[in-house]
Amino acid sequence: MTGTDPYVPGHGDSSYDVAHYDVVLKYRPSANRLDGDVTLHCRARQPLLALGIDLHGLQVAKLTADGLARWSQRGSKVMVTLRSTVQQGGEFTVRLRYSGHPGTVPSTELGDAGWEELTDGAIVAAQPHGAPAWFPCNDRPDAKATYTFAVTVPSEYYVAASGRLERTDRSGSTLTWHYQQRAPMACYLAAVQIGRYVARDLPGPTPVRVVAPSDLDGPGYQASFGAQPAMMAYFVDAFGPYPFEDYTTVVTDDDLEIPLESQSLSTFGRNFATDDWQSVRLVAHELAHQWFGNAVTLTRWKDIWLHEGFACYAEWLWSEESGRQSARDWAEHYHQKLASLPADLLLGDPSAELMFDDRVYKRGALTLHALRGVVGDRAFFEILQTWVSQHSGGSVTTADFVAHCGQVADQDLSELFEAWVYELPLPALPG
Ligand SMILES: [Zn+2]
Numbered sequence: 001m002t003g004t005d006p007y008v009p010g011h012g013d014s015s016y017d018v019a020h021y022d023v024v025l026k027y028r029p030s031a032n033r034l035d036g037d038v039t040l041h042c043r044a045r046q047p048l049l050a051l052g053i054d055l056h057g058l059q060v061a062k063l064t065a066d067g068l069a070r071w072s073q074r075g076s077k078v079m080v081t082l083r084s085t086v087q088q089g090g091e092f093t094v095r096l097r098y099s100g101h102p103g104t105v106p107s108t109e110l111g112d113a114g115w116e117e118l119t120d121g122a123i124v125a126a127q128p129h130g131a132p133a134w135f136p137c138n139d140r141p142d143a144k145a146t147y148t149f150a151v152t153v154p155s156e157y158y159v160a161a162s163g164r165l166e167r168t169d170r171s172g173s174t175l176t177w178h179y180q181q182r183a184p185m186a187c188y189l190a191a192v193q194i195g196r197y198v199a200r201d202l203p204g205p206t207p208v209r210v211v212a213p214s215d216l217d218g219p220g221y222q223a224s225f226g227a228q229p230a231m232m233a234y235f236v237d238a239f240g241p242y243p244f245e246d247y248t249t250v251v252t253d254d255d256l257e258i259p260l261e262s263q264s265l266s267t268f269g270r271n272f273a274t275d276d277w278q279s280v281r282l283v284a285h286e287l288a289h290q291w292f293g294n295a296v297t298l299t300r301w302k303d304i305w306l307h308e309g310f311a312c313y314a315e316w317l318w319s320e321e322s323g324r325q326s327a328r329d330w331a332e333h334y335h336q337k338l339a340s341l342p343a344d345l346l347l348g349d350p351s352a353e354l355m356f357d358d359r360v361y362k363r364g365a366l367t368l369h370a371l372r373g374v375v376g377d378r379a380f381f382e383i384l385q386t387w388v389s390q391h392s393g394g395s396v397t398t399a400d401f402v403a404h405c406g407q408v409a410d411q412d413l414s415e416l417f418e419a420w421v422y423e424l425p426l427p428a429l430p431g
Helices: 219-239 277-288 305-321 327-339 358-375 377-391 398-409 414-421
Strands: 016-028 033-044 048-054 059-065 068-074 077-086 091-100 113-118 121-125 144-154 158-161 164-171 174-186 192-195 198-202 208-212 247-252 260-262 265-269 296-298 394-396
Touching: 033 048, 048 091, 059 068, 059 077, 077 091, 121 247, 121 260, 144 158, 144 192, 158 174, 192 247, 198 219, 208 219, 219 247, 219 277, 219 305, 219 377, 247 277, 265 277, 277 305, 296 305, 296 377, 305 327, 305 358, 305 398, 327 358, 358 377, 358 398, 358 414, 377 394, 377 398, 398 414
Parallel strands: 016 144, 208 247, 247 265, 296 394
Antiparallel strands: 016 033, 033 091, 048 077, 059 091, 068 077, 113 121, 121 192, 144 174, 158 192, 164 174, 198 208, 260 265
């Protein structure tokens, strides 16, 4: 019943889906204290008498459910047993009230992910296995749901969440931030980011909001985060309409080692506010994930190249579009570099330990460049656009992508993908 993805053992339960999460949180940054009240609106995928919910390091005080017989919390699972079997397709709700000091979910292969305290505030960095660190969920990447968030914090704090801001309610010295995510979202892509921020809206046909410390400005900021409306316009042109209602970038006052991807929301440290290509490319990378990774999401983690290869290729496209090095130059550069590294990583199943290895990103991007070389520009961009338009809100596999490419380009591309994705040696780039 539990454990649905070999890269993230023990997480998720394939016997039911959650259609909607209603997430109500209170957070005190000074004490890192979280109180949660979360309702899962569930649907049985098979006749169901018992189910598992993922929750790590937080204590459930009360659980209510339709037809509840009993529940227990053991390790990172809350087990719920119902009085009678719910038939396939049957709907029921489970409500959990819980609290504690949130942290990360550890993993030998994947490292730590989840809730992280900042110097003054907190962030969620949940990819791939950290969602249970802050809310009870069915932690499968292929299980998407809609969400509402209501997060209460001391009124000097700003809450950004992976959804659209609906309203704020003030009550005494606290402020409650209401967000809604109407597009289906995998739980690892849900996030709340809390800090002393101000919001500024960057003009453009698709709104881009930057949530950052009030003093963040200057040429470095303009060159990286200020470039987002131009990036947005270009990606809309290349990949099709932006898949969500809005897009927010949080810039934390603390430096962060890497940016974080969540649905309609990306998070960076202020160290990325520079005109250095290493910053600019990551601002483009996280934005591109909204199409590739968030709107269209892998079914199994072994297909992570469908996210990272695409977002990396988007960096190269933005490089060319913004008058820097061309995508072709980047492809040749990284092809040469990969050729000098051990060819012992299988792109289509890199292992949990190596799923975020840079070779997944670069070989994934090179696979797309090779595809582009074979099918030509027109078919290539049609492939990308229809891939998103046909699968937005859904979950996909590499086999789906190979079939999709074959159909759009009207040619058999299985050999190309076999060599790039399922064999170890690095193929030559098509001339
Ligand atoms: Zn990425």
